[in-house]
Amino acid sequence: MDLDAFSTVHGPEWRRLEELVRRRRLDGAEADEMVRLYQAVATHLSTVRSAAPDPVTVARLSDLLARARTRIAGAHEPGWSDVTRFVAVTVPAALYRIRWWTLAVTLAFLAVAVVVGVRVATDPEALAAMGTPSEQEQYVRHAFASYYDPKLSFAAVVWTNNAWIAAQTIALGITGIGPVWVLLNNAVAIGGIGGMMAAHGELGLFLTLITPHGLLELTAIFVAGAAGLRIFWAWVSPGPRRRADALATEGRALFTVVVGLVGALALSGLVEGFVTGSSLPWWVKIVVGALALAVFLAYFLVLGRRAVRAGETGDLDADRAGAVLPTAG
Template identity: 80%
Template structure:
């Protein structure tokens, strides 16, 4: 197809559609013309995509059709249906697509934490590196347990801190280095504290205070790390998509992951603020934490698997994000 000739022949129709979309008021005949031209230009766009996919012309016609669609259908008002769909389809799809990255981060984190904890608990030099004996005694006997002060203020502080850690993994994930640094630093800290508690005979207290909220909290941090590394890998290997398109699509899905993690961390913050430091029996606290974690993974694996099977990716829909050229492969 001769693209220049095609453009010359059909430009008057495109210009006319552009003019109609800019008018504040349309009479009956003009409204009918707008609909007819919308259908005609949609056919033109399909023809260009299949016969001569020029990116500039595709973008021009896509933008024109988007404005025309908005004029025909009216401005879209956010509805509860959109909110529900985002919560039960878009978010779980985005989380499901990073599940294997999450598993990898989880295994690496636990390995580092266990190794560091074992070394601190069994090697006197490693224990001494944590701090002087007076600091260790004060931390083990007072500071660690007293940190978990029940209340809304503490829950808000915990949520803010954890959300900031997750946000760093997401925002700087494309570097490939920052998520690794954050995860390793966090693993070393958790392992060192656990090892110090074990060396002083308080490993059971450590696990009792960490487990109720930590099951979900650490999982959310692992997901953030996995999502950050996934966007980095997209930069390295975009697959059949153009690198710019792949990064745009995965970047938007990454924001969806961040929204989902904000919710998960809010739940873990509530557990930490109102359950971990409460007077409830320890077994009940751990059951609450386990149920929160089970609910999260049921949300991801059940709803997410279903959404991905239906073609969802966690990205915006085509007309929201802007149409892109189809890519073979």
């Protein structure tokens, strides 16, 4: 198909539709004309996509049709049904799709943390790198436990910090290095602190204070790392899709993970702020932390599995995602 000739023939219809879209008021005849032109231009766009997929023309007609659709049907205003669907379907689907990536990240993180912890606990040189003996004693006997201050402001600070880390981990996923760097630093830090506490005979205190909130908090960080790496992998191995399309699709779908993690990290922040440093028995604290983790796992494994089986991916629907050029192969 000769795109220039096609544009010359149908250009007046495109310009007329654009003129009608820009008008503030339309009479009955003009409204009918706009609907007719909308249908005609939609056919033109389909023809261009299949026969001569010029990006400029496709983008122009897609934008024109989107604006015309808004004039005809009215602007979309998200209602409670949209919010409910997003929380109960879209987010769990995105989380469920990266479950194996999350498991791999979890195992790698724990392996690094354990190796670092054992080395610090058993190697005097590695232990010395954690600080002077007096600094270690101060941290083990006082600073570590006193950090967990049971109040709302502390919970808010913890939640904000962890949510920001999760968002950065996903946003930097395209680099491939960002998520690995964040996860590695956290694994080394936690392993080092655990090893130092063990070397001073306080491994039990370490596990008692970090387990209640850490079960859910670290799981959320593992999920963020998995989402970031999955975005990177979509760029490395896009499959039959163009790299740009694969990256856009996975980026939209997996950045919804941030929304799910905001809720999970808010819950872990409340546990850290009000349970970890409280006077409750240690076993009660751990049970509370385990229940918080169980709620999150049930949320994305049960609801996510159901959503994925129904064909959901966590991506936006076709109207909100925008047009994609067809590719062969």
